[in-house]
Amino acid sequence: MxxxxxxxxxxxxxxxxxxxxxxxxxxxxxxxxxxxxxxxxxxxxxxxxxxxxxxxxxxxxxxxxxxxxxxxxxxxxxxxxYEPFQIPSGSMMPTLLDGDFILVNKFNYGLRDPVARNKFVEVGLPERGDVVVFKYPIDTKVDYIKRVIGLPGDRIIYRNKSLYIKSACTEAKTECNEFKQVETTFVSNGDYSDGNVELTRYTSAMPNKTHDILVNNQILPRTAHYYKQSGSQRDEFVVPEGHYFVMGDNRDNSLDGRFWGFVPEENLVGEAVFIWMSFDFERDDSSFLPRWVPTGVRFERLGSIH
Structure with missing residues (x-):
């Protein structure tokens, strides 16, 4: 659309x-x-x-x-x-909720023409930890929103619900980096749920940004469905040049790069930077109003996205 x-x-x-x-x-x-x-x-x-x-x-x-x-x-x-977007699902909880209306900065990653999307002004590139909107590589008519985990040349491992990052080697480095585990700190249980299952909330200390994630400790990672990359293990991803590896903050309820691969740089739309409106849609079946009618405004959610 x-x-x-x-x-x-x-x-x-x-x-x-x-x-x-x-x-x-x-x-x-x-x-x-x-x-x-x-x-x-x-x-x-x-x-x-x-x-x-x-x-x-x-x-x-x-x-x-x-x-x-x-x-x-x-x-x-x-x-x-800036372009407004609406969050349609819970794949980025707790950072973004269904019903959040966000602004996407389209200047940060360079200027593109609005139809063919050819870049004509270079400005910058995503950093690890950015929340980005992009054209879904499987169907570019669909916009997705996820968090950047891997930059071009990085090696990423997601194993036993833990994230490991080995940043890309560059000519300026005399030695390549080793894998480093992204540290997570327990925050709470029960604030969020997936159906009847309570999700555990952790704070994830990314190299550039700290943010919260949700994990369903009652299910195993769906490693068998992960994107298969030649020359690497099922739970390991080597980010090609000109591409990015992204994941949802709701780790066990997100269709992200683990399952379909990488986001080409030309698919990037912009960085999600601000929640300008947030609606509740908690309406039960007994209500005569349709579910798309808001039940309230979540003013406490308005502000910058981290």
Missing amino acids: AVYFSIFLVVLTSVCGVIWLYDRYVLLPQRKLKLATAQAQCEGELSEDVKEKILAIPVFIDTPVQIFPVIAFVLILRSFL
Whole structure:
């Protein structure tokens, strides 16, 4: 849907822009000339009503002219600066909840055209720990949101619900790094659940960012379903150049890079940076209202995303 809306917005802005230019540089001078001719043929000053009729713009011209500045602003804002998204699932709990409305910074990772998504300005690249929105590699019409775990060249192991990272070797390093376990600290039980199963909350100390994750200790990792990469073990992932490895913070309820592989750099949409609205949808079956109608606003969730 986001792709189709971008195309629609570009087409609408282009059409309105052409009409705006045509009116400004062709039709408007013609109307002014018509007014001047009428004034020259009249001995007295033309009334305001007559002037308004002569300068009147047809509705099919006036409407695009009036809305062009607005939709042009929306196009620039949405394409190059910030775009709103809604969180549709619980794969990023506890960082993001179903019903959160977020802003995605599209400038941080470079400027792209809104249709073909070709990058024309280099700005920066994701850092380990960033929460990113990207085009799902299996179906690029779908937007996903996950956390960056591995950068190009990194080796990642997710074993026994523990995360190990070996950062990429570079020419500037005399020795390659070894695998380091990402330390987790117990926070609480029972704050979140998956059906009737209580989830355990931990604080994960990533190399760049500290954030909370959820783990279902009653199920084993689905290693048999992990993405199979040639030359590595099932629970080990070597991030190719120009790609990123991502995971959901809700570790046992997230369809992420463990199962389908890596995110190409060109699929990145931007960094999730702010929750600007958050709704509750806790409505039971006895309610006459549909489930998509909010039951409340979670004001305490508004703010920056970590």
